[in-house]
Amino acid sequence: MAIRSPRRSLRGISALVALFAIGAVGCSEVSDAVDGAKDGAKKVARQRSVFSLDVGDCYNPNGKAEGTAYAVEIVPCDEAHEGQVVAEFAIDEGKEYPGDEGVSAIGDERCPVEAQKYAPDTWALPKGVSLFYYTPTKESWATGDRAVSCTYTAEKGTFKGSLETAKSLEPEQVTYLEDSNAVYEALWANQPEKDAVEDDLAGYKAQAKAVADALDTHVEGLGGIEGTEVGKLRATLTKAAGDWKKAADAADVDAFYLAYDPAFTGIDPNKTVAARKELGLATTVPADEAEVWAG
Structure with a gap:
């Protein structure tokens, strides 16, 4: 399941703009709106390009887990999250883009092997967590993107804690x-x-x-x-x-x-x-x- 990731950044609304947008409402509504704005500002501050993901990062996708992605929300692993990056490698191919099926085939072959170096005991993974990966698109390939980021992602719900077990x-x-x-x-x-x-x-x-x-x-x-x-x-x-x-x-x-x-x-x-x-x-x-x- 490739999660396509062209080279673009996600621009979010600033905390100041979010707070100003509350408007004239009742005290309880203002409080709720302020809290919502703070949560929104926190999420904006946590945004990171999919091109700067690191092994060990815990994150929440912006939208559906599958599809084109520009950025994700990085969160502390002790908070509830949907996925964690468990491996990364570069596609060693020629100048031509291998095609969607080609990069998917590479992810299918390499990610299970690379992920086991980080989380060797697959039986210890949270229920409902499956292996996904971010891969280059044709557009990002043209800019030099060759990275594949392998992630364990919850198909439904969230999980807490890091999946890293190799060191222990x-x-x-x-x-x-x-x-x-x-x-x-x-x-x-x-x-x-x-x-x-x-x-x-x-x-x-x-x-x-x-x-x-x-x-x-x-x-x-x-x-x-x-x-x-x-x-x-x-x-x-x-x-x-x-x-x-x-x-x-x-x-x-x-x-x-x-x-x-x-x-x-x-x-x-x-x-x-x-x-x-x-x-x-x-x-x-x-x-x-x-x-x-x-x-």
């Missing part, structure tokens, strides 16, 4: 999250275009190999972490890795399905809850993941 994690927590995230990234990033295995056996086998390789790394990482539940999870994922390898080496569609069913079940996020609890990580499976495995 212990080494074993980081190892677990990086390797676990890589497994699911391998699964979804390598999803074949065809819905049926019969129509793209090679594509599904390639996906299976990517997941198996990621699982091998995850199992190796778990070997360096102490804990009874972590040990149980390591055994579960070792078997799952074997099933994914069988799927990757399947000679035909039937053999693939025989291996794929237990392979997919073996990486069900619900199987990781006990180990996550032991490691002091979030233990509630996100709704979107729970829905996938329930279906």
Whole structure:
């Protein structure tokens, strides 16, 4: 979901003009109007161009979360807000604008990876928060704009507090999250275009190999972490890795399905809850993941 952002600034009404606009009204109405004017002035003072956003900024969009944006309202993270910038990177492309679909594809690929460096435990994100990004438009590209700002934004309502967790994690927590995230990234990033295995056996086998390789790394990482539940999870994922390898080496569609069913079940996020609890990580499976495995 690209949030388009051409190079323009937002001009707001000054506090003085807002106060003068109150006019001759009753005392209570004047008080309400003054308070409203102060709130309006505060919002104006907090306006910042989308081109000067920094990682860690908490903000409220001016209007809908999606669409063309010129500026946002920057707020302290301990106040209710709709979004937070969690990553930023520059598009390394040629002189030609990649097109709307092109920059969206880059955001789709890079933002999940970059965002996890700031907030590695996606299970700990507030309910209803999704990954969005600000990208260049054709017009801003012509002025030299190449920046993509990745944000977690509430699809409804607001949330409080910073989403940054990377700095507070212990080494074993980081190892677990990086390797676990890589497994699911391998699964979804390598999803074949065809819905049926019969129509793209090679594509599904390639996906299976990517997941198996990621699982091998995850199992190796778990070997360096102490804990009874972590040990149980390591055994579960070792078997799952074997099933994914069988799927990757399947000679035909039937053999693939025989291996794929237990392979997919073996990486069900619900199987990781006990180990996550032991490691002091979030233990509630996100709704979107729970829905996938329930279906």
